[in-house]
Amino acid sequence: MPKNRIIGVFDSGIGGLSVAKAVEAALPQHTVLFRNDAKNVPYGNRPPAEILPLILPIFQSLIDDGCDVIVVACNTVSTTLIGPLRESFGVPFIAMEPMVKPSAQLSTSKVIAICATPTTLASRRYAELKQQFAKDLTVIEPDCSEWSTLIERSQLNHETIAQQLAPALAAGADVIVLGCTHYHWIENEIQDIVAGKAVVLQPEPAVISQLIRVIARLP
Ligand code: DGL
16 A cells, blocks of 8 residues: 655745645645645745745654645746745755756747746746756747736736736747746646647646655655
8 A cells, every 4th residue: 555645835826826735635645734825925026035035944844744745836936036945944845947958959949938926936946947958049038927826816917927928929839837826826828829820838747747756755
């Protein structure tokens, strides 16, 4: 009998909930604990130094509740603070960061669009990913700075999304990356908007594969 494990899933807000649901559906033999920071969401316009003291007690609570592995279902935290998290806590972490490498490989137009929060786009990790995997591509970063706030309030409408993606499509982007878990909730809408022009990538399947590998290695 495979052992029941406790999988922690963290995000600033409702973005991580889509990841928690996907993990639950894929790995029903394990228990998923989802935590967010409803008081301080969104994180995407805050500097990492302001985010760190907010997340440490939440991750501590996941550890206290017995998590064997934690998914950081927040690109903003993963791209800026995964180092301090790994140093502070002794469980394996799975980070979620914009899928620059797969999108660069998939693109035939060599133009990709990365949708992410301002803090993710400003991170050193994201700059490294672009440098390593997308040096020869045009990378467009649509203005999604208000998206997570609007998604939290169910106020992000079709016109706004279409407007903000239009320049990327006009430039020939054929892959759109969802580099913020909040945007997973509008994946279908984005797919409708870009249909026939671009494909949409998000990392839930990759995270689940990685989780399976990490769980298999747990003592
Ligand atoms: N869902 C998070 C991310 O993946 C954070 C969004 C926010 O809090 O602004 O980046």
